[in-house]
Amino acid sequence: MAATGGRTTAARVSAALGTGARRTALLAGMGLSAGLAAAAYGWWEKDQFTLREETLRVLPAGSRPLRVLHLSDIHFVPGQAAKARWLAGLADLEPDLVVNTGDNLSHTGAVPPLLTALRPLLRFPGVFVPGSNDYYAPTLRNPASYLVGPSSRTPLPRKIALDWPALFAGFGEAGWINLTNRSQSVPLNGVRLDFSGVDDPHLGRERYAEWPRGASGHDEKPHLKVAVIHAPYQRVLDHFADAGAQLILAGHTHGGQLCIPGYGALVSNCDLPTWRAKGLTDWENSGRTVPLNVSGGIGTSRFAPVRIACRPEAVLLTLLGA
Template sequence: MIERYMSQIDNPPGQHVNKRYSEPVLGSTDYPISSYNDLIITGVDFPENEERRRAHLALRRKREAEAHYLQVDIWYKRYFEPGAWLKRFIKLAHLKQWMERNALDVTVRPLVFEFPSLPEAFDGFRILHLTDLHIDAHPELAGRVGALLKDIHVDLCLVTGDYRFAVVGHSKRVYHYLEQVFTQINSAGGVLGILGNHDATDDVAALEDLGVRVLINESVEVHMNHQSIWIAGVDDPYAFKCDDLPKALHPIPESAFKILMAHTPQLYSEAGDRAVDLYLCGHTHGGQVCLPGGGAVISHCNTPRRYLSGLWDYKNMAGYTCPGIGVSGTIARMNCPPEIAVIELRRA
C-alpha cells in the first residue's frame, strides 16, 4: 500500500506528520524556489490529433447546449433546488455576512505524498493544485488568491476545472480575474488544466491565451534528468459526461508513474483499476457549507462520502479531493475553508 502523509511547512526537513488531515496553513513565504532547470514537457502539442480534438469540442458544445436548456427552469431552481433552500436558511439565520467572510478566507494547505514507484528524479517535485476557482463570484477573490500565489514556487501547476461562477452565459470579467491569478503563478513547468461543469467549450481558447494548456482526454509526459512521469487530464464527467479515461491514458506506458486530473472524484474506481498513482480533483467544494465535524450539507456528487473531501485511497491509488478556492450557488462557506493545495511528491 502506498504511504501517504501530510506535513506542515514548519516541520523540520525530512519529518512528516503521520495523520490523515492537518490544519490549513496561512501564508506561503517558506516555499523554496524550484531547483529544477531541465524540466521538459512533451506531448503538449497534438498536431496529429487536432481533428479529434475539434470533434470532441463539437460534441461537448452540443452537450453544453442540451444541459443549459434543462437549466432554464428558473422556477424549479428558485424554489426546489437544494442550493435554493440553503440560501434561504442562510438569510433567515442572519449568517450571510459571516459566511461570505469565510468564503474569502483562502488558506494554503501543504501535502506530502510518498510513493515507492516515484522516479528518483522527481523526489521533492512540487505541484500547485488549484480547483473550482469560480473566480468571478466575488470581486475581492482574485486579489486575495494572487497575493498568496506570488510567494509560492512550484515545479508544475495543475488546475482541475470550474474557472467561472456562472454555468450559463458568458462573462468577460472572468478572464480579467483569471489573469490576476495566473500571472502570479510561479511554476517552472507552466500550467496544465482541464474543464469542469461550469466551464464552456468557448473558454478553451481564452484559457490557453492565459497560459493554461487544457488537456481534453489527453496526457503529457514530464521529463527530468532522463526520467519521467505522466499527467493525464479528462473532460468533465459530471454534467456533460465528456470524459474518456481510456483515451487519456492510452499513450502512457503501463509501468509509468501516472497523475490524473479529473474535475470530480467520480472516476476513482476506473482510475484505480487502470493503475493511476495519484488522482487530483475538486468539484464538491468539500461540501462548502458543512456541519461541525465536516459533514457536507450538499455534495453534488454521486460518490461515497469518503471521496468527497480531503485524502482518500482506492486500491494502490492515492487521491485528494480539494475543497477548492471559490463557491457556487451562494457566496458562503462554513466549516470548510477555501483552499490552495501545495503538493510535494516523495519517493518512499
C-alpha cells in the same frame, strides 16, 4: 362553579393560544436571526483562503521532491479583489507544477481578470482539465435542489456559454497543457509525469485517452501516472484505478461548501461519499489503492456565495520518493 370552571378553561385555552403564538413568533425570530448570522458568517468564510499541505511518497525511489500546487473551482467573478490577490500570491510558493482541475469561471466577463490574477502562476509548468463552470455560467436555482442530488440532474433553465476558448488559449499561451480527454508526459526534476485527463464527468463528457505512449522501455524509466479529473464520479475513479493510476487529482465538490462543524460535508454534488468530499484519501478498486486528492475548491457559485466550516483552499502536494 361550572360557569366559573368554563371561564377558567376558556381563559386557559386563550392564554395557551396566546403563549403558543408568542412562542411561534419567538422561534421564527430566533430562526431568522440564526439564518442571518449563518449567512453573514458564510459570506465572511468564503474569503478565508487557506493552503492545505500534504506529503505523499509516490515517486520512484531516489527521486527529488516535487511540489505540485493543486487549484480547483476558482469560480471567478470580476471584482473579486481578495481572491485575485491571494491567487497571485500563491506564486511565492514556487511550485514545480500547477494542476488546475476546472470550474475557473462564474461570470461571462471573468476570463480577462482571472488570467491577470493567475499571471504569476502561469510562469510555472501547468496542466488543466475543464469543469462545467468553464463551459456554462451558473444559473439561479432552488438551493434545496443541491441538497437532494447532483446538480447535473437539475435541468438548466437556459445555458449561458462562457468564453472557455479564451481561457484555454490564455493557459495554452503560458504553456499549460490541456488534458481534456488527452494524455501527455511532462518531465520534471528527473521524473516523467504521465498525465491522463478527462473532460467533465459531471456533464458525462469523459473519454479516456489512456496513458501517454513513448519508446520501447518507456515503462522502465522513472515515472508517475497521474489522473486529472474535475468531478470525481466513482466510475471515473474506478477506471483510473484499474488503469494503474498512481495519483488522482480532482475537484468539483467544494468540500461540501456548507458543512456541519465537527461532522463535515452533507453533499458532494456527485456520487462520491461525503466523507471523501475534501482531502487526501485512498481510492480502492479491484485490489488497487490509489491516493486521491479532492480539492475543497477556492470559490463558490456566485448565487450561493457562502461557505460554512469549509474554508476555500489551494493544496500544496509535496511528492517524495517511495
